[in-house]
Amino acid sequence: MGPVIGMTPDKRAETPGAEKVAGLSQIYKMGSLPEAGDAARPKATLVGSESADDELTNLNWLHESSNLLTNLRLGSEGLPMVSPLYDIEGDEMPSFGPSCYQNPEKKSATSKPPYSFSLLIYMAIEHSPNKCLPVKEIYSWILDRFPYFATAPTGWKNSVRHNLSLNKCFQKVERSHGKVNGKGSLWCVDPEYKPNLMQALKKQPFSSPQR
DNA sequence: CCTCGGGTAAACATGT
DNA sequence: GACATGTTTACCCGAG
Numbered sequence: 001m002g003p004v005i006g007m008t009p010d011k012r013a014e015t016p017g018a019e020k021v022a023g024l025s026q027i028y029k030m031g032s033l034p035e036a037g038d039a040a041r042p043k044a045t046l047v048g049s050e051s052a053d054d055e056l057t058n059l060n061w062l063h064e065s066s067n068l069l070t071n072l073r074l075g076s077e078g079l080p081m082v083s084p085l086y087d088i089e090g091d092e093m094p095s096f097g098p099s100c101y102q103n104p105e106k107k108s109a110t111s112k113p114p115y116s117f118s119l120l121i122y123m124a125i126e127h128s129p130n131k132c133l134p135v136k137e138i139y140s141w142i143l144d145r146f147p148y149f150a151t152a153p154t155g156w157k158n159s160v161r162h163n164l165s166l167n168k169c170f171q172k173v174e175r176s177h178g179k180v181n182g183k184g185s186l187w188c189v190d191p192e193y194k195p196n197l198m199q200a201l202k203k204q205p206f207s208s209p210q211r
Numbered sequence: 212c213c214t215c216g217g218g219t220a221a222a223c224a225t226g227t
Numbered sequence: 228g229a230c231a232t233g234t235t236t237a238c239c240c241g242a243g
Contacts, residue, residue: 116217135232155219157231162219165234172233184232215243224234 113146115201117156117163120146121170122197125189132173134184135161169193 113120124141125133133141139157143149149156164170164187173186189197 118217153219158220159218161231161233162235163217213243215241217240217242219239220237222234222236225232227229227231 112148112152117159118167118169119197119201121160121163121167121187122189122194122201125170125187130186132186132188134186135164136184138164138187169197 115123120142121138123145124138125131127141128137138160142156142160164172169190171188171190173188
C-alpha cells in the first residue's frame, strides 16, 4: 500500500483558519449520513445512560440479531468463518457466498485482507461470545486472523478506532463497573445495521483496491 | 461530474 | 509523562 500521498502535514496546514469554515460543509455532509434514523437513537450516549446496564445484561437486541442471523440462513455463528485463516470452530461453512473467502488463503497473511475495516470489526465482534468486544480484543482478533496487520503500519489501529467511532453500525457500551484496567468500553454491532454488514460481507467482491 | 464509502493521518481530549 | 482509548476533522481515492 502506497503512502497516502497528498496527506502531508504541510498540505493540511495550508488552511489554518479557513479550514474551519470550509469544514462546515463537511460537517453537514457527515451529519447527513444515516443520521435520519439516528435522531431516535443517539448512539452511544443512549447506551451509556442509566439503562445501559440493563441494555447490556438484557441483551434483548442480541436475541433480535440472532433472529436476523437465522433469517439470513447464516452459519450457526451467523458469520462465515470469514478469515481465510479461520479454521477453528469447526469447518461448518456457512451458506455464504463463496465470494467472501474465495481462496484468499495464505495470500491474506501477507497482503491486505479483502475486507473493509467495518467488516473486520463486525466479524471480530460477532465472533466473540458476548457479541461485544473492547477495542483491544478487536485488535487481537484482527491480528490473529489477519497476520498482515502484524506487520502493517500502525495506522490500522487508528482506522479501527476511527471506524468504531464514526460508523453507526457500532455501538459503544460503557462498562459501568469492573472496568478492565480502567479503560476501554465494549463495542457491539448495532442490530439495526447488522443486515447491512452481512450484506456487505456477502458481496465483498473486493478486487483488492490496493491504494 | 458528483456523491459516497472507505482508508489514512493527525490533533485533541480523557482516563489510568 | 506515557500510553490507551475515543472523537473529530481533513483529505484522498475509487466506484457507482
